[in-house]
Amino acid sequence: MTDLRGYDELPRSWQERFAFFDRYGLPNSSPESREAYRALSFGSKMRLNANVLGFLFGPIYFFVKGMWRKGLVLLLLAIGLAAIVIGAGAPDLIDRAASFVVPALAMTTANYAYYLHVVKGSQSWNIFEGLGRR
Known part of the structure; x- marks a missing residue:
């Protein structure tokens, strides 16, 4: 993950993520990416797969990033899920669990979505774009 050219204007953490995505694709999308991912430290794995700001700010984070x-x-999705949970009169436990669905989606998809947006010029509406098996 030391090849950082082409991303000079981005912060170092984004440069490292983008370099991994350029070279290997998503973690576990191929045997090579799986091995490269396993060789990373725990902190690097977390930075590659999770985005704390995406979790905390959800859709707003995506708006800010363009x-x-x-x-x-x-x-x-958040509005629809809230309407279903409230309309169904779900118990408190289910209500609390459902409140983590959208933030968890934002956290796990933000990094690769931003890579596709910046590097590939993606303008897709699909939050799961590129995340399926190849």
Whole structure:
């Protein structure tokens, strides 16, 4: 993960993530990426797969990063999920668990979505773009 050219204007953490995605694709998408991912430290694995700001701010984080389409999908998903939980009169435990669904989606998809947005010029509405098996 030392090849950082082409991302000079980005902060170092984004440069490292983008270099990994450029070289290997998503972690566990191929045998090579799986081995490279296993060789990373725990902290590097967390920085590659999780985005704390995405978790804390959800759709707003996507809007700020310029991925407004995906942010809008997350916002509508949050509203729809809240309407279902409230409308069904779900118990408190289910209500609390459901409140973590959208932040968890934002946290786990933000890094690769931003890579696709910046490097590949993606304008997709699909929050899961590129995350499926190849």
